[in-house]
Amino acid sequence: MKFLPLLLANLRRKKVRTALTIGSFMVAMFLFGLLAAVRAGFRQGVEVAGADRLVVIGRTGLIQPLPIPYMQRIRRLAGVKDVAHSTWFGGIYQDPKNFFPQFVIVPEDWQRLYPEYRVADGEWRDFLADRQGIVIGQKLAQRFGWKIGDHVPLKAPGYLGGTSWDFNVRAIYRGTRPQDDEGQLWLQHRYFYEKAPRYWQGMVGWYIVRVSDPGQALTVLKAIDKEFANSASETRTQTESAFAASFMKQMGNIEFLILAIGSIVFFTLLLVTGNTMAIAVRERTAELAVLKAIGYSDRFVLALVLAESLLIAAIGGAIGLWFARGMAARDITSGILPTYLSGAALAAGAAVALGTGFLAGLLPGVSAMRLQVVDALRRV
Amino acid sequence: MVRVDGNGGGEALIRARGLDKSYKRGGEEIHVLQGLNLDVDAGEFIAFMGPSGSGKTTILNLLGGLDVPSAGTVSVAGDEITAMSRRKLTTWRARHVGFVFQAYNLIPVLSAYRNVELPLLLTPLSAAERKKHVEGALRIVGLQDRMRHFPRQLSGGQEQRVAIARAIVADPTFLLCDEPTGDLDRRSADEILDLLSLLVSERAKTILMVTHDPRAAERASALLHLDKGVLVEAERERQAKRGLEVTA
Numbered sequence: 001m002k003f004l005p006l007l008l009a010n011l012r013r014k015k016v017r018t019a020l021t022i023g024s025f026m027v028a029m030f031l032f033g034l035l036a037a038v039r040a041g042f043r044q045g046v047e048v049a050g051a052d053r054l055v056v057i058g059r060t061g062l063i064q065p066l067p068i069p070y071m072q073r074i075r076r077l078a079g080v081k082d083v084a085h086s087t088w089f090g091g092i093y094q095d096p097k098n099f100f101p102q103f104v105i106v107p108e109d110w111q112r113l114y115p116e117y118r119v120a121d122g123e124w125r126d127f128l129a130d131r132q133g134i135v136i137g138q139k140l141a142q143r144f145g146w147k148i149g150d151h152v153p154l155k156a157p158g159y160l161g162g163t164s165w166d167f168n169v170r171a172i173y174r175g176t177r178p179q180d181d182e183g184q185l186w187l188q189h190r191y192f193y194e195k196a197p198r199y200w201q202g203m204v205g206w207y208i209v210r211v212s213d214p215g216q217a218l219t220v221l222k223a224i225d226k227e228f229a230n231s232a233s234e235t236r237t238q239t240e241s242a243f244a245a246s247f248m249k250q251m252g253n254i255e256f257l258i259l260a261i262g263s264i265v266f267f268t269l270l271l272v273t274g275n276t277m278a279i280a281v282r283e284r285t286a287e288l289a290v291l292k293a294i295g296y297s298d299r300f301v302l303a304l305v306l307a308e309s310l311l312i313a314a315i316g317g318a319i320g321l322w323f324a325r326g327m328a329a330r331d332i333t334s335g336i337l338p339t340y341l342s343g344a345a346l347a348a349g350a351a352v353a354l355g356t357g358f359l360a361g362l363l364p365g366v367s368a369m370r371l372q373v374v375d376a377l378r379r380v
Numbered sequence: 381m382v383r384v385d386g387n388g389g390g391e392a393l394i395r396a397r398g399l400d401k402s403y404k405r406g407g408e409e410i411h412v413l414q415g416l417n418l419d420v421d422a423g424e425f426i427a428f429m430g431p432s433g434s435g436k437t438t439i440l441n442l443l444g445g446l447d448v449p450s451a452g453t454v455s456v457a458g459d460e461i462t463a464m465s466r467r468k469l470t471t472w473r474a475r476h477v478g479f480v481f482q483a484y485n486l487i488p489v490l491s492a493y494r495n496v497e498l499p500l501l502l503t504p505l506s507a508a509e510r511k512k513h514v515e516g517a518l519r520i521v522g523l524q525d526r527m528r529h530f531p532r533q534l535s536g537g538q539e540q541r542v543a544i545a546r547a548i549v550a551d552p553t554f555l556l557c558d559e560p561t562g563d564l565d566r567r568s569a570d571e572i573l574d575l576l577s578l579l580v581s582e583r584a585k586t587i588l589m590v591t592h593d594p595r596a597a598e599r600a601s602a603l604l605h606l607d608k609g610v611l612v613e614a615e616r617e618r619q620a621k622r623g624l625e626v627t628a
Binding site for chain 1: 441444446447466467470471473474475478479481483485487488489490494498499501502507546
């Protein structure tokens with residue numbers, strides 16, 4: 001602590017330069033935070049997937065509905081503990097840009113299969129009592145300013161007739177974990193089958209299956225697909241995490257893209273900061289030589305340069321991540337992805353910032369460490 | 381007493397024997413110092429004079445442990461510093477040597493107080509003890525009312541006084557002053573020389589000073605001339621009342 005005034009004084013030496021370098025870290029870490037939040041959004045499905053849940057879809061994909069009688073046949077299979085079904089609604093609220101996921105659900109089944117989502121008991125009862133009732137996530141409510149009791153019209157997609165469907169907000173759900181998606185809308189299956197075209201009667205989008213033993217998930221999913229093999233509607237069953245991962249892959253190699261952008265940003269940051277630190281050390285050659293002359297060790301001089309670099313990185317990184325966290329908590333993808341910045345991502349960001357700060361200060365620090373007092377003073 | 385004949389007794393504070401220093405520049409070997417002997421007792425104020433390139437600063441660097449000789453030994457208070465490792469030498473400098481440079485070499489972003497405190501940060505002294513020492517050193521150089529000032533807010537003479545305070549604050553065994561008045565006007569230079577003389581006469585400091593200025597050299601108790609790396613002349617000190625003796 002007694003060396004802190006020396007450290008801080010060095011940072012105040014060129015205030016504009018220090019501010020700009022801190023700003024570089026801030027911007028880079030802000031970008032890192034946003035990229036991490038978007039990546040988390042893409043991976044959200046994988047991360048929240050229940051280890052004991054399987055997803056059964058049509059063999060040709062989600063666009064192929066499955067018959068409702070499959071539910072009983074799946075329930076009878078060995079290793080199956082519970083089953084629910086759901087269907088993608090895909091309604092439009094005012095503008096197609098206002099995208100958000102909408103699922104047709106059987107409330108009781110849904111509640112059993114997804115205990116991580118919590119709804120107040122009174123609101124849930126109101127939802128059950130109103131066939132046009134909907135449950136919305138907390139973030140979705142914030143996004144559109146919806147409140148309990150609000151009337152929400154959605155324009156159904158063409159395959160559901162393209163007409164306007166009216167809903168009433170009866171409940172708001174909250175996730176129990178930070179990564180839980182709070183941007184969904186759930187509507188009742190009763191209302192759906194009332195209004196949906198005839199060819200949807202008796203069909204569902206997919207099944208969600210809970211297995212008795214997650215260790216037997218592979219056996220169960222094979223049994224399900226075998227059960228419906230050679231039928232008119234063959235199935236493809238996956239674990240929930242594999243389903244989410246394959247869904248993510250359809251959007252391209254997002255992780256690679258994020259990694260590539262992040263790497264370029266940090267390589268540039270390293271060059272910029274390293275150059276700045278090198279200039280800062282070169283300007284102070286005589287001072288560092290004097291410090292050594294009066295008894296400061298080579299290692300101390302190295303530590304001093306590294307500490308300056310790390311302090312800049314820590315300040316800039318902390319501010320950048322703080323802003324990114326605030327931004328990620330907002331709806332930056334217009335509801336397409338449930339972005340959030342986890343504690344692990346923040347820790348990774350801090351590590352990246354400090355690592356970059358360390359590397360940026362290392363070469364100038366080693367150069368300062370090797371400085372020969374006599375040579376340096378002769379140059380003054 | 382100061383001797384340059386290599387016959388000094390074991391009681392000398394600083395003792396150099398057969399000091400050689402040479403550099404290689406473009407394939408040519410340049411001998412800066414050749415076979416230099418020196419014995420300096422505690423409490424002496426020695427001035428080194430000589431033309432540029434004669435090796436004055438090199439002597440200070442070798443005696444202060446900033447540089448290592450090509451041959452020969454340097455002992456201070458019984459410790460042979462030429463046998464010390466680089467790390468040990470750094471620790472030794474912190475304890476035994478106070479440096480005063482021509483260009484003051486203060487840290488511009490630190491106040492006078494913080495500049496003077498720098499050597500004490502390497503000691504186990506508490507903050508309160510450091511404060512006491514720093515204020516004492518600044519009082520000695522007459523700048524106790526300028527301790528919060530930054531170097532840019534001080535005159536050249538005041539900056540050099542802060543540098544002297546920094547050099548004496550840890551109570552080193554001896555001071556090495558390299559052209560301490562070289563960048564100062566006459567009046568400021570006189571003030572600095574008065575201060576150095578005071579440190580010798582009243583605080584029994586040992587000072588070795590390199591200078592081009594004959595008036596500065598006159599203040600010293602002994603004057604040594606260097607020419608082409610050899611101590612060629614030694615003048616008897618002028619302050620006979622202190623009973624000092626120079627032997628060539």
